[in-house]
Amino acid sequence: MSSVQPPDLDVDYSSQEVTEEQLGLTHERVVAITDALDDGNIELVNELVDYLHTADIADLMEQITPDHRHLLIDATRGLLDPEYLVDLEEDVLDDVVDQLGTAEVAAAVAELDIDDAVDVIEDLDEDEQREVLRAVPEEERGHIEQALSYPEDSAGRLMQRDLIAVPAFWSIGQMIDYLRDSEDLPEDFYEIFVVDPGHRPIGSIPLNKAMRTKRPVILSEVMENEPVFIQVETDQEDVAFQFQQYDLTSAPVIDASGRLVGVIMHDDVVDVIHEEAEEDIMHLAGLSEGNIYSTVLNTSKRRFSWLLINLLTAVLASVVIAQFDAAIEEIVALAILMPIVASMGGNAGTQTMTVAVRALATRELTETNARRFVNKELLVGVANGVVFAILAGLLAGGWFQDAALGAVIAAAMVINMIVAGLGGVLVPLGFGRLGIDPAIAASVFVTTITDVIGFLAFLSLAATFLI
Amino acid sequence: MSSVQPPDLDVDYSSQEVTEEQLGLTHERVVAITDALDDGNIELVNELVDYLHTADIADLMEQITPDHRHLLIDATRGLLDPEYLVDLEEDVLDDVVDQLGTAEVAAAVAELDIDDAVDVIEDLDEDEQREVLRAVPEEERGHIEQALSYPEDSAGRLMQRDLIAVPAFWSIGQMIDYLRDSEDLPEDFYEIFVVDPGHRPIGSIPLNKAMRTKRPVILSEVMENEPVFIQVETDQEDVAFQFQQYDLTSAPVIDASGRLVGVIMHDDVVDVIHEEAEEDIMHLAGLSEGNIYSTVLNTSKRRFSWLLINLLTAVLASVVIAQFDAAIEEIVALAILMPIVASMGGNAGTQTMTVAVRALATRELTETNARRFVNKELLVGVANGVVFAILAGLLAGGWFQDAALGAVIAAAMVINMIVAGLGGVLVPLGFGRLGIDPAIAASVFVTTITDVIGFLAFLSLAATFLI
Numbered sequence: 001m002s003s004v005q006p007p008d009l010d011v012d013y014s015s016q017e018v019t020e021e022q023l024g025l026t027h028e029r030v031v032a033i034t035d036a037l038d039d040g041n042i043e044l045v046n047e048l049v050d051y052l053h054t055a056d057i058a059d060l061m062e063q064i065t066p067d068h069r070h071l072l073i074d075a076t077r078g079l080l081d082p083e084y085l086v087d088l089e090e091d092v093l094d095d096v097v098d099q100l101g102t103a104e105v106a107a108a109v110a111e112l113d114i115d116d117a118v119d120v121i122e123d124l125d126e127d128e129q130r131e132v133l134r135a136v137p138e139e140e141r142g143h144i145e146q147a148l149s150y151p152e153d154s155a156g157r158l159m160q161r162d163l164i165a166v167p168a169f170w171s172i173g174q175m176i177d178y179l180r181d182s183e184d185l186p187e188d189f190y191e192i193f194v195v196d197p198g199h200r201p202i203g204s205i206p207l208n209k210a211m212r213t214k215r216p217v218i219l220s221e222v223m224e225n226e227p228v229f230i231q232v233e234t235d236q237e238d239v240a241f242q243f244q245q246y247d248l249t250s251a252p253v254i255d256a257s258g259r260l261v262g263v264i265m266h267d268d269v270v271d272v273i274h275e276e277a278e279e280d281i282m283h284l285a286g287l288s289e290g291n292i293y294s295t296v297l298n299t300s301k302r303r304f305s306w307l308l309i310n311l312l313t314a315v316l317a318s319v320v321i322a323q324f325d326a327a328i329e330e331i332v333a334l335a336i337l338m339p340i341v342a343s344m345g346g347n348a349g350t351q352t353m354t355v356a357v358r359a360l361a362t363r364e365l366t367e368t369n370a371r372r373f374v375n376k377e378l379l380v381g382v383a384n385g386v387v388f389a390i391l392a393g394l395l396a397g398g399w400f401q402d403a404a405l406g407a408v409i410a411a412a413m414v415i416n417m418i419v420a421g422l423g424g425v426l427v428p429l430g431f432g433r434l435g436i437d438p439a440i441a442a443s444v445f446v447t448t449i450t451d452v453i454g455f456l457a458f459l460s461l462a463a464t465f466l467i
Numbered sequence: 468m469s470s471v472q473p474p475d476l477d478v479d480y481s482s483q484e485v486t487e488e489q490l491g492l493t494h495e496r497v498v499a500i501t502d503a504l505d506d507g508n509i510e511l512v513n514e515l516v517d518y519l520h521t522a523d524i525a526d527l528m529e530q531i532t533p534d535h536r537h538l539l540i541d542a543t544r545g546l547l548d549p550e551y552l553v554d555l556e557e558d559v560l561d562d563v564v565d566q567l568g569t570a571e572v573a574a575a576v577a578e579l580d581i582d583d584a585v586d587v588i589e590d591l592d593e594d595e596q597r598e599v600l601r602a603v604p605e606e607e608r609g610h611i612e613q614a615l616s617y618p619e620d621s622a623g624r625l626m627q628r629d630l631i632a633v634p635a636f637w638s639i640g641q642m643i644d645y646l647r648d649s650e651d652l653p654e655d656f657y658e659i660f661v662v663d664p665g666h667r668p669i670g671s672i673p674l675n676k677a678m679r680t681k682r683p684v685i686l687s688e689v690m691e692n693e694p695v696f697i698q699v700e701t702d703q704e705d706v707a708f709q710f711q712q713y714d715l716t717s718a719p720v721i722d723a724s725g726r727l728v729g730v731i732m733h734d735d736v737v738d739v740i741h742e743e744a745e746e747d748i749m750h751l752a753g754l755s756e757g758n759i760y761s762t763v764l765n766t767s768k769r770r771f772s773w774l775l776i777n778l779l780t781a782v783l784a785s786v787v788i789a790q791f792d793a794a795i796e797e798i799v800a801l802a803i804l805m806p807i808v809a810s811m812g813g814n815a816g817t818q819t820m821t822v823a824v825r826a827l828a829t830r831e832l833t834e835t836n837a838r839r840f841v842n843k844e845l846l847v848g849v850a851n852g853v854v855f856a857i858l859a860g861l862l863a864g865g866w867f868q869d870a871a872l873g874a875v876i877a878a879a880m881v882i883n884m885i886v887a888g889l890g891g892v893l894v895p896l897g898f899g900r901l902g903i904d905p906a907i908a909a910s911v912f913v914t915t916i917t918d919v920i921g922f923l924a925f926l927s928l929a930a931t932f933l934i
Contacts, residue, residue, distance in 0.1 A: 023694060023713065027834040053694075055712045063835045089831075179678045189675050190657060190716070207674035208656050211646045227490060227520075244741065245522045246490065247734035249657070249716070266733050267714035270740065274711065277744035278825065284748070285821035286814065292826045292840050299843065300850040303818050307851060310814045311858060314807040321806070325799045332792045335802035339788070339809070339918070340781040347753060347777045351770050354752035358745065359759045364556075367494040368530045373759050376766065383767040384774060391778060451806070 025056040025063075034064055037071040045075045054080075058087035062293055066095060073099045082108030086116045090123045091294045097124060097132075106135030109144070113187075115160045115268065118147045122157070155239050156232040158272070159253045159262030162186035165193040166219065168202060173215030175205070190249045193260055194223045200258040201226060206249075229254050232261055236272045241363060243269040280361055283439035284354060286310070306444075313448040317342070320452055324459035327467055333400045334462050337409055340396075341458045344388060345416035345450030352377050352424025353446045357439045360432050374425050381421025385414040404466055412458035416450060423449045492523040492530075501531055504538040512542045521547075525554035529760055533562060540566045549575030553583045557590045558761040564591060564599075573602030576611070580654075582627045582735065585614045589624065622706050623699040625739070626720045626729030629653035632660040633686065635669060640682030642672070657716045660727055661690045667725040668693060673716075696721050699728055703739045708830060710736040747828055750906035751821060753777070773911075780915040784809070787919050791926035794934055800867045801929050804876055807863075808925045811855060812883035812917030819844050819891025820913045824906045827899050841892050848888025852881040871933055879925035883917060890916045 029048065036044040049057065049072075057080060061069055073096060085108060088096060097105050109117045109132060121129055121144060133141055143161065150156025163186060166175055175192065179185065192210065194203040203223030213222050228242050230253045242248065243266060253262040282289065286306035294302070321328075321338070328335050356373070359365035365373060389410035397406025427445045428438035496515065503511040516524065516539075524547060528536055540563060552575060555563060564572050576584045576599060588596055588611060600608055610628065617623025630653060633642055642659065646652065659677065661670040670690030680689050695709050697720045709715065710733060720729040749756065753773035761769070788795075788805070795802050823840070826832035832840060856877035864873025894912045895905035 023709075030835045053713060055714075059831075062831065063833060065839065176678060180681055182679075185675075185679065188673075188716075206655075207678060208652075210678060211643060211674060212649075212652060214647055242490070244737055246520060247522075247737075249655075249733065266716065266737075270711055270714075270733075270737060273737065273740060274744070274829075277741070277748070281744070281748050281751070281821060281825055284751070285817050287818055287821065292822060292831055292836070292843075296843055296846040296850065299847045300854075303815070303847070303851060304854070306818070307811065307814060307855060308858075310811060311807070311855060314810040315862065317806055317810075318803050321803045325803065328802050329796065329799050332796050332802075335795050335799075335805075336785050336788045336792065338802075339784055339806060339922075340778070342806070343781040343784075343918075344774065344777060347774060348770070350752050351754055351773070354748060354754065355759060358748055362741075364526075364529065364759055366530060368497045369759070372532065376759075376763055379763040380766045380770070383763065384770060387767075387771070388774060388778060391775075395782065451810075455806075 023053055023056065025052065025059050030060060030063060033060065033072070034068050037068055037075065042075045045072065046079060049076055049080070054084040055087050057081075057084040061096060062089060062092050069095065070099050077104070082111050083116065085109075085120050086112065089291045089293050090289075091291060091298070093120070093123050094125075097128065102128075102131045102135055106132050110136050110140045113160055113162065114140075114143045114147055115158060117144050118157050122148065122152065150232060151235075153236045154232065155230045155234040155236065155253050155264060156262070158236055158239060158268050159230075159232070159264045160186070160268075161262050162189075163193060163252075163260070163263045164189055165195045165199065165201070165260055168194045168196070168218075168220035168223065170219050171215060172205075172210060172213045172217045172219065172222070175210065175219065176215070188265065189263075190265075193252055193263075194219050195260055198258075199260055201229065201252045201254065201260045204252070226252055230264060231256075237276055239264060240269050240272045240276060244273065276361070280357060280439045283437060284357065284443050286440075286443060309444055313444060313451065316448065317451040317455055320455045321459065324463055327459060327463040330467055331405075331462065333396075333402070333405060334459060337396050337405075338455055338458050340392060341409060341412045341416055342451045342454030344392070344413060345420040345454045346447045347420075348381065348384060348417050349420035349424040349446040349450045350443070352380075352421050353428055353442050356425045356428040357442060360428060360438055365429075370429060374422070374429075377421040377425045378418065381418040382414070385417030385421075388417065389413040405462070408461045408465060409458060411461055412454070415457045416454045419453045420446070420450050490520055490523065492519065492526050497527060497530060500527065500539070501535050504535055504542065509542045512539065513546060516543055516547070521551040522554050524548075524551040528563060529556060529559050536562065537566050544571070549578050550583065552576075552587050553579065556758045556760050557756075558758060558765070560587065560590050561592075564595065569595075569598050569602050573599050577603050577607045580627055580629065581607075581610045581614055582625060584611050585624050589615065589619065617699060618702075620703045621699065622697045622701040622703065622720050622731060623729070625703055625706060625735050626697075626699070626731045627653070627735075628729050629656075630660060630719075630727070630730040631656055632662045632666065632668070632727055635661045635663070635685075635687035635690065637686050638682060639672075639677060639680045639684045639686065639689070642677065642686065643682070655732065656730075657732075660719055660730075661686050662727055665725075666727055668696065668719045668721065668727045671719070693719055697731060698723075704743055706731060707736050707739045707743060711740065743828070747824060747906045750904060751824065751910050753907075753910060776911055780911060780918065783915065784918040784922055787922045788926065791930055794926060794930040797934055798872075798929065800863075800869070800872060801926060804863050804872075805922055805925050807859060808876060808879045808883055809918045809921030811859070811880060812887040812921045813914045814887075815848065815851060815884050816887035816891040816913040816917045817910070819847075819888050820895055820909050823892045823895040824909060827895060827905055832896075837896060841889070841896075844888040844892045845885065848885040849881075852884030852888075855884065856880040872929070875928045875932060876925060879921070879928055882924045883921045886920045887913070887917045 033045060033048050036048060052060065085093065109120055121132065124132065133144065136144065147157055191204045191206045193201050194205065196202050204226050205219060205223050209222060227246050228248060228251050230239055230251050232253050232255050248266065250263050250265050252260055253264060255261045288302050356365060392413050393406040393410030396409045397403050423446050428442040431438040431441045500512060500515050503515060552560065576587055588599065591599065600611065603611065614624055658671045658673045660668050661672065663669050671693050672686060672690050676689065694713050695715060695718050697706055697718050699720050699722050715733065717730050717732050719727055720731060722728045755769050823832060859880050860873040860877030863876045864870050890913050895909040898905040898908045
């Protein structure tokens with residue numbers, strides 16, 4: 001460990017500024033705040049909220065009821081650091097923006113970094129966007145509108161424009177003096193970009209290298225090559241992949257002519273990684289968006305379309321069953337056993353599909369290994385198909401004292417497990433090739449296939465061999 | 468933008484070192500490498516691999532067949548930067564380690580940073596761990612063993628021990644001179660810790676602040692308070708939450724007596740965030756682990772237990788159906804329609820459960836808002852239950868020309884959708900309170916509940932009112 005033990009001197013550490021900021025939002029703190037709101041004790045509310053980090057204020061806004069939220073906004077009007085807006089979920093942000101009013105939102109947005117301002121603005125309705133932007137001072141408005149001119153979810157929207165760029169012929173000493181004398185530096189930066197006269201980045205000096213290098217050294221001698229240049233139009237998923245793959249802290253963003261236009265920071269990318277994983281999880285469960293803050297009406301509406309699709313596919317399965325009504329009337333055990341075959345197929349298919357969807361999202365499933373993966377899932381389907389065929393066959397044969405019935409369910413099980421394995425991997429791969437998000441589309445298709453094939457295989461085998 | 472345009476001088480930028488490293492692994496590159504391996508052209512293999520970043524070498528190892536992998540390992544023996552080992556999925560790492568042999572793995576591990584070495588070692592079998600550790604040089608072994616003494620998934624395993632700590636009475640100038648003269652600094656650092664004589668952290672100097680501050684200023688005057696101190700035993704999920712919530716770049720790790728023992732970096736936390744989201748996705752689909760590289764046998768085994776549980780719950784549903792065999796014999800339409808009720812409940816339950824599981828994981832669902840969330844899901848269940856009751860009722864009534872049958876399926880649908888909403892939220896909340904991972908447990912329970920209640924409600928209503 002590179003560490004220096006100070007000599008045993010009588011040092012006064014009390015000059016250290018002690019802030020009272022406390023991190024973390026406890027249930028007790030929330031209750032204290034809502035109680036103070038109920039009592040109309042504005043002073044206490046502000047005292048309690050004052051300690052909180054903006055990220056915790058956002059959590060507070062999200063967790064209390066809309067009524068308390070409105071009281072809180074009124075009680076703290078003009079006093080909160082507007083950065084908390086950036087961390088709000090869309091539904092809550094909409095409510096807060098309505099409550100604050102255009103003028104106050106515009107003032108807040110003008111105070112934020114451009115990337116944060118864009119983050120807030122892009123979540124608003126178009127009408128609200130226009131209204132708020134109109135009230136933002138001209139300079140900030142120009143910057144925000146430029147960022148909004150980049151495609152949604154692109155590097156241009158994610159980047160911050162504040163960065164430090166210096167020429168290659170400067171020395172480390174000149175650079176440090178420049179930093180010490182500048183008033184208007186970005187709040188956070190981890191590297192200093194070296195640019196050519198056309199403002200194209202040609203290298204970078206990570207701060208820890210700058211700190212270690214002696215003053216007379218010329219930047220061009222010590223600058224490092226940027227591992228990654230991000231085009232301003234690049235999708236945020238690609239940005240996130242690069243940060244994760246190459247452990248980046250920050251990365252330069254360039255426009256079509258190679259000029260340095262911004263920088264993306266690791267903490268913005270963390271939010272993207274989180275968002276993308278979240279999207280996959282929600283899509284796999286048939287949710288367009290998932291958050292716990294939306295109203296009953298919005299939640300019901302968002303879930304409706306998926307449930308409607310599911311109703312149609314369930315009816316399709318029923319139509320299949322209806323073809324075998326005579327067989328079911330003759331052998332009622334078929335009705336009792338048929339959900340087992342469909343359910344096992346559905347589960348096996350979902351397992352395979354989930355692995356495939358995630359492997360596509362994390363770029364582990366590629367052109368190189370797709371065929372091998374399909375073959376493997378086929379074999380896994382056969383293996384588990386045989387095992388569960390034996391189990392289900394013994395169980396059904398024993399239950400109804402009918403070996404032939406056991407054989408039929410066993411055969412149907414093998415068929416459906418193989419179909420599940422193949423469907424679970426081919427459906428997401430196919431959607432991926434078509435450029436459709438595999439997470440959202442695959443899940444309906446796979447379970448429809450396993451339901452239909454499950455019922456069809458079991459009932460048609462039964463109708464053929466048992467009657 | 469804080470940027471400086473250099474004057475129009477004739478500067479020679481060619482002194483810039485141009486590395487040939489290319490980022491990203493294309494399918495063409497993989498094919499070129501496997502072709503060279505097939506041809507036994509070791510020289511070409513090394514030339515092609517030499518360009519790659521260690522993260523891309525890891526991807527290469529993962530994507531090729533085991534046979535090619537073994538050829539690649541032999542062709543590049545002793546030539547690869549061992550850091551690629553850190554990025555390998557467990558199944559592939561096991562294979563690579565077997566192929567490399569203990570001596571070479573030990574040499575590789577000794578070259579890695581301690582946190583990376585731990586990352587590799589903890590993925591090995593216990594026997595392999597012991598063997599490899601025995602072959603690691605004593606000093607590194609001591610450090611690794613100490614890190615391994617912390618609980619799995621704790622901050623102690625995640626942290627790196629290399630950090631810079633200086634006393635508060637130093638000036639900025641002294642600190643910079645110390646950095647310039649030290650040979651043995653960590654490769655990456657973003658802040659310098661200020662410690663008291665007991666090596667307890669009392670503040671920190673972010674590098675960008677250090678760069679901006681004039682030499683005579685004393686550290687105690689400019690140091691900032693650390694927003695977060697992480698205890699060495701803290702679970703990595705909590706670490707990830709703090710980094711994400713407070714946009715941290717690095718954070719000090721302290722032991723029980725408050726001494727500074729390490730530092731956690733943002734890129735290690737990104738991996739944790741990724742891992743935790745991945746775990747939730749896999750657990751929701753009933754997978755203990757999900758990766759596409761494991762063998763057919765391992766994959767089949769890992770999926771077996773979930774499928775077995777599913778077989779048992781499916782049989783439970785069949786037992787419910789069997790209670791109504793007389794009714795089904797009389798009205799075969801019941802067998803045709805009953806999967807619709809169960810399937811709709813299953814889907815609605817999965818939607819709610821997924822939102823609840825994720826909201827618990829991201830700490831949005833808390834003691835404060837749990838009751839409100841339950842009420843909301845109850846209302847959503849009622850709303851969608853009524854809508855789909857009408858749809859299913861009309862459909863079934865029309866299909867079988869039987870209004871009473873339509874009424875029965877409608878009533879069963881309302882009941883099951885409400886049960887699904889309540890089950891979807893109460894089951895994960897309950898498991899969460901019991902300290903059981905809601906993602907892995909909830910999914911079986913919720914679909915079992917909706918299957919059983921779906922069949923039971925529909926068939927018992929039918930038996931009561933239609934026969």
